[in-house]
Every structure is written in structure tokens, then in C-alpha cells.
Amino acid sequence: DGGITQSPKYLFRKEGQNVTLSCEQNLNHDAMYWYRQDPGQGLRLIYYSQIVNDFQKGDIAEGYSVSREKKESFPLTVTSAQKNPTAFYLCASSSPGLAGGQTGELFFGEGSRLTVL
Amino acid sequence: RKEVEQDPGPFNVPEGATVAFNCTYSNSASQSFFWYRQDCRKEPKLLMSVYSSGNEDGRFTAQLNRASQYISLLIRDSKLSDSATYLCVATYTNAGKSTFGDGTTLTVKP
Numbered sequence: 652d653g654g655i656t657q658s659p660k661y662l663f664r665k666e667g668q669n670v671t672l673s674c675e676q677n678l679n680h681d682a683m684y685w686y687r688q689d690p691g692q693g694l695r696l697i698y699y700s701q702i703v704n705d706f707q708k709g710d711i712a713e714g715y716s717v718s719r720e721k722k723e724s725f726p727l728t729v730t731s732a733q734k735n736p737t738a739f740y741l742c743a744s745s746s747p748g749l750a751g752g753q754t755g756e757l758f759f760g761e762g763s764r765l766t767v768l
Numbered sequence: 769r770k771e772v773e774q775d776p777g778p779f780n781v782p783e784g785a786t787v788a789f790n791c792t793y794s795n796s797a798s799q800s801f802f803w804y805r806q807d808c809r810k811e812p813k814l815l816m817s818v819y820s821s822g823n824e825d826g827r828f829t830a831q832l833n834r835a836s837q838y839i840s841l842l843i844r845d846s847k848l849s850d851s852a853t854y855l856c857v858a859t860y861t862n863a864g865k866s867t868f869g870d871g872t873t874l875t876v877k878p
Contacts, residue, residue: 682864693772693855693868694812701864709865741811745866755800757857757866759811 653678657742657760664729664736664767672727672763674742683725684757687711688739697740700725729765737767771795774856774869782877785846789872791839791856798858798867801832803841806853806871815841815854846876 655676664670676683682701686694696709700719714733719725729736740763746755774791781787793801804812816823818830818839829842839856856869 684866686868691870693870696865696867699864707864739809745864755859756802756814756817757804757812759813762811 655742655744655758655760657740657763659763660761662763662765664765666767667731669728669730670765672729672740672742672765674725674727674760675723676725676742676744676758677723678744678746678758679722680744680746680758681722682745683719684743684745685709685715685717685725685727686741686743688741688762694741697727736765739764769794770869771867772856772858772869774854774872776870776872778873778875780875780877781846783846783848785876786842786844787846787874788843789841789854789856789874791841791869793837793839793856793858793867795858795860795867796837798837798860800859801839802857802859802866803828803830803839804855804857804868806855808852812855843874846874848876848878850874851876 658673684699685697688694695711698717700706716728742760743757745757772793801818803815805815806812816830818832820832822831827844831840853871853873855871859866
């Protein structure tokens with residue numbers, strides 16, 4: 652089955668530790684995204700990548716880092732510089748849009764819940 | 769002002785009711801629009817794309833008004849299983865970015 656796999660599903664971190672969230676897709680999509688969701692709020696864009704070896708900051712990139720060495724993989728590192736990292740993190744990829752560019756329908760993984768102790 | 773704004777809700781309606789959600793977007797360069805459904809503690813899933821001509825999928829009708837920068841979702845004959853949060857999304861394809869509203873929560877009661 653094609654889809655997006657995120658791991659781990661639940662993660663606990665002590666303050667001051669870096670953690671890396673995994674995101675793998677087998678949909679052959681060029682574009683991948685990381686979003687953060689806090690309770691009662693919508694999704695906010697952290698980083699996105701439209702092609703391998705290239706990525707851009709989203710609206711809330713501070714305290715996060717990413718890499719895109721392979722088309723299938725887009726890991727997110729939550730660094731100790733992120734002051735309030737407890738949240739629900741969602742990885743997505745997108746099919747080509749109406750204009751032939753990226754960002755048509757977004758396909759999401761099941762998410763990773765990070766809690767800082 | 770947020771780039772995509774939705775009715776905050778919550779909407780509590782009886783089964784069989786018709787309910788409408790509204791959404792406005794501020795980036796006139798937005799090119800594609802969607803409604804996603806998100807169940808509690810789950811990932812969002814595409815409900816429907818939104819086109820200027822309007823589109824219907826069973827009990828769901830979505831409408832886009834580019835002049836007013838307004839998107840709507842109408843749910844007819846509400847079912848208990850429609851209870852969820854509905855997210856409005858505007859995308860700027862050239863920049864490869866999608867912007868989400870904060871969502872509108874719907875509870876359908878027996």
C-alpha cells in the first residue's frame with residue numbers, strides 16, 4: 652500500500668535533548684512537508700521540500716532542522732533551541748497541483764506526538 | 769490577521785440538520801483550495817477539493833468565490849459520523865505552500 656510512514660508515534664524528551672522524527676513515503680511525490688499542530692489550532696508549516704537536496708523554511712522553522720537526501724525520506728530534528736516542542740507533528744507529501752506544480756492534495760502520515768518532560 | 773480564517777465553532781447540531789462552514793483567505797495569489805476532515809487525535813484527510821464552479825459529493829457541497837476570497841462547505845442530512853473538525857486549506861502552488869485554517873469543530877447529536 653502506498654502511503655506515508657511516521658515514527659515514532661509517541662516520543663518523550665527531556666529538556667535540552669535533540670530528537671529526530673522519521674518520515675518516509677512511497678508515493679513517488681516530489682514535495683514533502685512538516686507541520687506542527689497544537690491543541691485547538693490548525694496546522695502550521697515548519698519546513699517543506701519540493702525536490703531532493705532542497706528545502707525551505709516554513710512559518711515556524713526556528714528550533715527545527717530537516718534534510719532531504721532521498722526522495723522518499725524527510726526527517727525532522729527538533730533541537731534544544733525549540734522552546735516549546737510539545738506538540739503533534741505531521742508529515743505530508745503532495746501530488747502535483749492543478750497548475751502542474753506541487754501542492755495538490757496533501758497526504759499525511761499518522762503523526763508523531765512529542766512530549767517534553 | 770490570519771491568512772486563512774474559519775468560523776471557530778463549535779457547531780452542535782441534531783442528526784439530519786444542514787450545517788454550513790465558512791472560510792476566508794487573504795492571499796489573492798492562492799490557487800487551489802481544499803476541505804480536510806480531522807478526527808480527534810488523528811491526521812487530516814482530504815474531504816474535497818473546491819472549485820469555482822462548485823462541486824458536490826453526496827451530502828457535501830463546496831463552493832469557492834474568488835472575488836470575495838471565500839470558501840464554503842455545506843453538509844446536508846448530518847450523520848453522527850460527520851462529527852469531526854473541518855479544516856479549510858488555501859494553497860499557493862508556485863510557492864509549494866498550503867495554509868490551514870484553525871478548523872471548525874462539528875458535533876452531530878442523536
